[in-house]
Amino acid sequence: MILHAILTVAAVTVSSLAVAVFPRSVLAFLLFQGSLLFVYLARIPTWLRATLLGVALLVLMPLIGAYNGYYLEVATQVGIFVALALGLNIVVGLAGLLDLGYVAFFAVGAYTWAIFGSPHANVIFGGGFPLDPVWFYVFLLFGLLVAAGTGILLGLPVLRLHGDYLAIVTLGFGEVIRVLANNLDKPVNITNGPKGITPIERPPTLLGVSYGEYFYFLVLLIVGVVILVNRRLEDSHVGRAWEAIREDELAARAMGVPLVRMKLLAFACGASFAGIMGVVFSAKQVFINPESFTFLESIGVLAMVILGGMGSIPGAVLGATAVTVLNLQVLKGLSLWLNELKNAEVIVLGYNLANLPTQFEPAKYERMIFGMILVLMMIFRPQGILPARRRQRELAELATPNPRHVVATPP
Amino acid sequence: MLDWPLLIGILPQVVLDGIILGFMYALIALGYTMVYGVLEFINFAHSEIFIVGAFVGVEIMLGLKSAGLLEALPWPLILLLVLAAGMAASGALAVVAERVAYRPLRGAPRLIPLISAIGISFFLQDFIRLVESLWRNAFNLVYPTIEPLNHRFELTTTIDVSVKALVVIAAALGMLWLLHALVNRTRVGTAIRAVAEDQAAASLMGINVNRIISLTFLIGGAMGGAAGVLFGVQYGLINPYTGFIPGLKAFTAAVLGGIGNIPGAMLGGLVLGLLEAFAASYLSLLTGGAFGAEYKDIFAFSMLILILIFRPRGLLGEVVRERA
Numbered sequence: 001m002i003l004h005a006i007l008t009v010a011a012v013t014v015s016s017l018a019v020a021v022f023p024r025s026v027l028a029f030l031l032f033q034g035s036l037l038f039v040y041l042a043r044i045p046t047w048l049r050a051t052l053l054g055v056a057l058l059v060l061m062p063l064i065g066a067y068n069g070y071y072l073e074v075a076t077q078v079g080i081f082v083a084l085a086l087g088l089n090i091v092v093g094l095a096g097l098l099d100l101g102y103v104a105f106f107a108v109g110a111y112t113w114a115i116f117g118s119p120h121a122n123v124i125f126g127g128g129f130p131l132d133p134v135w136f137y138v139f140l141l142f143g144l145l146v147a148a149g150t151g152i153l154l155g156l157p158v159l160r161l162h163g164d165y166l167a168i169v170t171l172g173f174g175e176v177i178r179v180l181a182n183n184l185d186k187p188v189n190i191t192n193g194p195k196g197i198t199p200i201e202r203p204p205t206l207l208g209v210s211y212g213e214y215f216y217f218l219v220l221l222i223v224g225v226v227i228l229v230n231r232r233l234e235d236s237h238v239g240r241a242w243e244a245i246r247e248d249e250l251a252a253r254a255m256g257v258p259l260v261r262m263k264l265l266a267f268a269c270g271a272s273f274a275g276i277m278g279v280v281f282s283a284k285q286v287f288i289n290p291e292s293f294t295f296l297e298s299i300g301v302l303a304m305v306i307l308g309g310m311g312s313i314p315g316a317v318l319g320a321t322a323v324t325v326l327n328l329q330v331l332k333g334l335s336l337w338l339n340e341l342k343n344a345e346v347i348v349l350g351y352n353l354a355n356l357p358t359q360f361e362p363a364k365y366e367r368m369i370f371g372m373i374l375v376l377m378m379i380f381r382p383q384g385i386l387p388a389r390r391r392q393r394e395l396a397e398l399a400t401p402n403p404r405h406v407v408a409t410p411p
Numbered sequence: 412m413l414d415w416p417l418l419i420g421i422l423p424q425v426v427l428d429g430i431i432l433g434f435m436y437a438l439i440a441l442g443y444t445m446v447y448g449v450l451e452f453i454n455f456a457h458s459e460i461f462i463v464g465a466f467v468g469v470e471i472m473l474g475l476k477s478a479g480l481l482e483a484l485p486w487p488l489i490l491l492l493v494l495a496a497g498m499a500a501s502g503a504l505a506v507v508a509e510r511v512a513y514r515p516l517r518g519a520p521r522l523i524p525l526i527s528a529i530g531i532s533f534f535l536q537d538f539i540r541l542v543e544s545l546w547r548n549a550f551n552l553v554y555p556t557i558e559p560l561n562h563r564f565e566l567t568t569t570i571d572v573s574v575k576a577l578v579v580i581a582a583a584l585g586m587l588w589l590l591h592a593l594v595n596r597t598r599v600g601t602a603i604r605a606v607a608e609d610q611a612a613a614s615l616m617g618i619n620v621n622r623i624i625s626l627t628f629l630i631g632g633a634m635g636g637a638a639g640v641l642f643g644v645q646y647g648l649i650n651p652y653t654g655f656i657p658g659l660k661a662f663t664a665a666v667l668g669g670i671g672n673i674p675g676a677m678l679g680g681l682v683l684g685l686l687e688a689f690a691a692s693y694l695s696l697l698t699g700g701a702f703g704a705e706y707k708d709i710f711a712f713s714m715l716i717l718i719l720i721f722r723p724r725g726l727l728g729e730v731v732r733e734r735a
Contacts, residue, residue: 098522100529157720163521164453165719168662172712175659179709187701295655299533306526357548360541368537374530375512378523 004042011035012052016060023067026333029074032056032064033325037318057220062213072212076284078324079219080277083226085304085320086313087273090230092302093311093388094239095266096246098167101154101174102301105271107181107293108150109143109278111191114288117201123189136203140279147275148268155267159260162249174298181290196289200282215284222280226273230313233269242266243311296367300327303370306377309384318386323373327366335363418696423570425692426685431576431645433684434583438638439661440668440676441590442505442631448607448671449627452513455528458658459535460505460632464497464639465649466539469552471496476555486557490578494640501636504535505628514621532655539651551650554643579641586637587677590630594673603627607671656708660687663715669725678726687711 015035018028039052065072084106091099115121117136121129158169185193205214233239241262244252253259282288304323308315338353338361345354377384439461446454454460471493475481481489512531516524543550560578563571594600605613606623614620642657643649660683668679690711691704718725 096522098525157716161719161723164525165666165723167522167525168453168659168666169716169719171659172715176709176712179705183703183705299529302526302529357544359544359548359550365537365541367533368541371530371532371534371537375527375534376530378519378527378530379512379515382519382523 001043001045005044005048008035008039008042008044008048008052011038012056012060016056016064019064019071020067023064026329029064029068029071030325030329032060033321040314062216065212065216069212072216074325074328076212076216076219077328078321079216079223080281081301081304081320081324082223082317083219083273083277084301085308085316086223086226086230087270088301089270089305089311089313089316090233090242090273091266091270092305093309093316094234094246095242095263097263097266098163098170099267099270100167100171100295100298100302101177102170102270102274103293103295103297104154104174104177105147105150105274106278106281106297107177107290108271109147109275110282110288110292111181111197111278112143112146112275113139113279114197114200114282115190117283118197118199120189120192120197130201133201133203136201136279136283140276143279144272144276147278148272150275151267151269151271152264154271155264159263171295171298174295178290178293178295181293191290194289194291196287196291197282198287200286200288202283202286211284215280218280219277222276227313227317234313238262238265246311296370299370299374300366303373307373307385309387312384312386312388315384315386315388319384323370326369331363331365331369335361338362413697418693420569421692423566425688427570427572427576428692429685429688430681431579431684432688433681434580434587435638435642435645435657435680436661436664436684437677437680438583438586438634438641439657440665440680441587441673442635443662443665444668444670444673444676445603445627445631447665448673449603449624450513450517451671452524453528453662454505454508454513454628454631455525456508456512456531456535457505457631457635458654458661459532459539459651460501460508461635461639461642461658461661462649462651462654463504463535463539464501464636465643465653466543466552466639466651467500467636468493468497468640468643469554469649472555473552481555481557486559489557490582490644494582494637497636497640498633499636501639502629502633505632505635506625509625509628514624536651536655543651551648554647554649560644575645579645582637582641586634590634591673593630599623599626660711663711663718666715666723667718667725669727672725672727675725675727682726683711683714686714 012032012035015028015032018025019032022028036053036056039049039056042049061075062072065075084102087105088099088102091097091102113136115124116129116131116139117133118130121131154170154173158166161169181191182194184190185195191197202211205211209217241252241257244255244257245259245262249259281292285292300323301320304319305316306319307322308317308319338356341353342356343354345352347353439457442457442460443454446452446457472481472489475484475489508528508531512527513524516527540550543552560575561573563573565571594603602613602618602623603626605616605618606620606627610620613623639654661680664679664683665676666679667683668675668677687707687710690707694706694710695701695703
């Protein structure tokens with residue numbers, strides 16, 4: 001225990017120093033992130049864990065951001081995806097409703113602020129826009145509500161569907177939202193089509209911090225609230241009802257779980273997290289277009305939930321962090337490194353790297369990564385890296401063969 | 412108000428386009444429906460198995476072109492060769508995907524193989540891109556034109572039909588007839604139907620269930636591959652991500668016809684193809700340009716949602732059993 005305590009403190013200190021000394025090294029920043037995971041997993045007293053994580057996230061991370069602003073951007077992106085993964089985790093992990101169009105809710109939140117927080121709304125309403133940037137805070141709530149409403153709107157017609165049919169319909173719904181965003185520039189120009197909306201207002205920052213730091217802290221705050229809400233929900237009667245629905249809908253109904261209300265609540269809750277982050281996202285990016293809300297993003301968020309472990313809150317956080325960092329840092333780093341090697345005409349095994357085709361770029365193979373995560377996790381560790389306890393037991397039960405399911409095969 | 416002569420004048424062309432599209436969907440939908448019939452599982456990667464057929468086809472045609480054989484050989488021979496290769500590649504790929512990613516998950520909760528299939532689908536998209544990037548340094552490929560195929564017969568001044576379209580329709584009809592004969596007239600077909608009916612009982616009757624499942628993937632994949640080649644010949648441009656939307660629509664067609672039902676898939680494909688062609692041509696004319704052809708995808712997906720809600724068994728399907 002004491003050894004662990006010393007090790008964790010050392011790990012955080014050394015890795016943050018490493019980032020300070022080598023601000024451009026991706027490896028150093030990965031080390032810093034790894035040390036946070038170590039703090040979470042190590043056997044140390046709760047107060048020490050809380051202090052270390054608090055110091056790292058509230059003090060060290062902004063400091064690192066001062067050395068290299070890109071890392072703060074990465075951390076903010078991670079936070080946004082953590083909230084998305086936690087939202088999808090409610091729908092998929094807890095309630096067992098596979099939603100393949102989740103990013104649609106993110107889009108709804110983003111467009112809510114983008115339309116009213118930019119001069120674009122003048123096209124629809126005549127004049128008086130953009131709204132005063134202070135409205136941003138109202139729209140955080142408003143975006144959340146609109147997304148939750150959209151969630152219920154999607155939930156209502158699909159209540160009767162199960163499993164894979166539900167998955168396909170949500171996929172279709174996600175595509176419908178994207179196509180609408182792409183084409184609703186006529187007859188009334190609502191979304192400005194593929195050109196997207198810009199410039200989107202940002203709220204005034206407090207205490208003179210930079211926008212990088214401002215959005216980092218805002219996202220951190222929202223993620224904190226989301227985690228809190230998630231943990232309270234999980235142990236409430238609502239969370240138990242969701243899990244009952246996931247395990248056996250018929251039995252749950254027999255036990256008096258109100259299926260309709262609980263399923264709609266799951267869709268609404270999951271959607272609301274995406275909605276609020278959508279508002280933040282549109283303000284942070286200043287520009288949004290439908291390209292940010294494709295099926296690829298939905299599957300990316302799903303991969304995060306699966307990687308961490310369906311139904312597990314720490315799992316969703318870890319999954320979102322790992323996948324985002326992989327995309328933003330490891331793959332991009334690999335691309336840059338390969339380009340340097342190409343320019344230097346390095347020869348590997350008698351092959352001149354300068355002859356590599358120009359179209360070959362590791363950064364472009366997100367889908368391959370997501371795909372491999374999904375397949376490998378399903379085959380080798382369906383409960384995820386940090387599994388929820390109940391889920392783990394359930395899958396272990398299935399692994400012991402049930403004589404009724406064995407199909408005799410001739411020799 | 413409405414320009415009736417124009418609306419009626421384009422009707423035959425719209426129907427023709429719809430039929431071509433419909434046969435394409437029907438061929439792809441067969442892969443979904445056969446696998447669903449046997450395993451009650453949506454093979455999400457089927458859209459990529461379909462586009463792999465198109466890529467194998469374009470590679471062979473480009474190879475023939477650079478060898479100067481594209482003009483020298485008679486075009487039916489080229490087409491047969493390309494179709495056979497595309498079918499073989501897609502069929503083999505479907506079998507491998509089943510072996511690697513689906514078979515270990517048989518008996519797991521229902522969402523797990525579906526997620527694995529989504530993973531395979533995404534993996535394949537970028538894998539095709541990777542291979543083509545390394546091999547050709549391009550992944551948007553265009554089918555080389557075969558001149559005689561582009562010849563158009565003018566039926567009237569406004570309606571014409573190309574040799575290509577006729578070939579696509581004939582090939583699709585041939586495939587569908589072959590499949591129908593295979594499933595209904597041969598011993599293997601009987602075994603496939605038996606496994607779809609009841610795996611345990613089929614295996615007690617001495618049928619090797621795993622072999623039949625592999626065979627189902629092989630046949631479904633081959634049909635997808637054929638559709639891929641025909642898609643390439645008809646529309647020309649392909650890239651690794653092209654398969655996704657036609658795949659989704661073919662799935663819609665399979666559900667429309669009643670998933671698990673082979674004639675249903677053919678019917679569903681044709682109906683969806685026709686509806687989509689109508690939507691693409693008439694939406695903009697009927698709404699005065701407010702909603703254009705780009706809404707045809709929404710049209711197809713909304714239809715999927717409506718069918719699933721109001722008639723989940725589709726046009727020809729049986730009652731969908733509920734599995735715990």
